[in-house]
Amino acid sequence: MAAGSTKARRDNGDGQRPLLDRELDHLPPEARWREWMHRVEATIFAASEPVGRETLAKIVGKSCSVDLLIDDIREELRGRPYDLVAVAGGWKHLTRPAYADAIRSAFGSAFGTAVGGNGHAKDLTQPDVLVLMCIAYFQPITRAELSSFFGKEVSRDLIGHLRGAKLIAAGPRSPTPGAPYTYVTTKEFLLEFGLDTLRDLPDFEALEDAGLLSKEKLLAGDIMPEFAARQEDVGDETSE
Structure with a gap:
């Protein structure tokens, strides 16, 4: 041509x-x-x-x-x-x-996922995933609001880990007293989990029907009681 x-x-x-x-x-x-x-x-x-x-x-x-x-x-x-x-x-x-296994065998697990992303998801603990899930569904949300969901303070280190992985970022200031920062998911979050937009997140009602998530428990601060223990375990391992 x-x-x-x-x-x-x-x-x-x-x-x-x-x-x-x-x-x-x-x-x-x-x-x-x-x-x-x-x-x-x-x-x-x-x-x-x-x-x-x-x-x-x-x-x-x-x-x-x-x-x-x-x-x-x-x-x-x-x-x-x-x-x-x-x-x-x-x-x-x-x-x-x-072809994920073949790619990882050739380049190592640090290469990332076979369908995109930077491979950060594999490094997330269950507390990380739970906090990330709450941010995804309820953003913009403050750390204090996240802590109220879990009945225990969500540590700055955990938030820092998610920010370091570029899965979340600071959002607008909250209108609550003190105007704390809120957190929102990022473009990297969409890419990591193969989502085009946040509308592609699993339907909240479907998650409730499957018994995987309860909005009432979230709002009442009664989600995953073992979250606190697991977060403490992660903290202990980090301090060692």
Whole structure:
């Protein structure tokens, strides 16, 4: 597609980067669609973070549906060991879960998960997971509010661990006396757990029906009585 590539880039005359021919009107429809597919896949492949729809729209025609392009790319990747996955508000090339063991054997467990993320989730203790779960469902939330859920103070070290893993970040100040910081989940949290948005979290009512979580117990500070003991155990191990 030499002629196409020549026409696709033209100097704008002011020393800035060449303009990209998005419309590709000189190409027949099938070749135009194929070129758009290649552009989208190459851009996502080259990015270290999920690529959003607005970014991809800059490299294809105005009338082109990015979602349909993604669908066609994913169809071509069917049977391959990797896929384009909607995660953290964009798309990312991720290897399929079936190859997790092979990847870890090649690079070690520190390589991370097979479907994305930085591998921080594997380092979380059960108290970490419970606190992270509460932040995810009730954000923005203060450390004092988290402590009231568990009936024991949630330590600064635990919060620091989650922040160090980039799974949570400081949110807006609470309107309560003293205006303490709240905590919210991050884009890295979505990527780590393979979520596109927080709307993809398991339905709270479904978790209650499955007996995995009780909103009433959370609000009453009566969730997982053993949380306190486990948090103390983790603290003892850390101090040693």
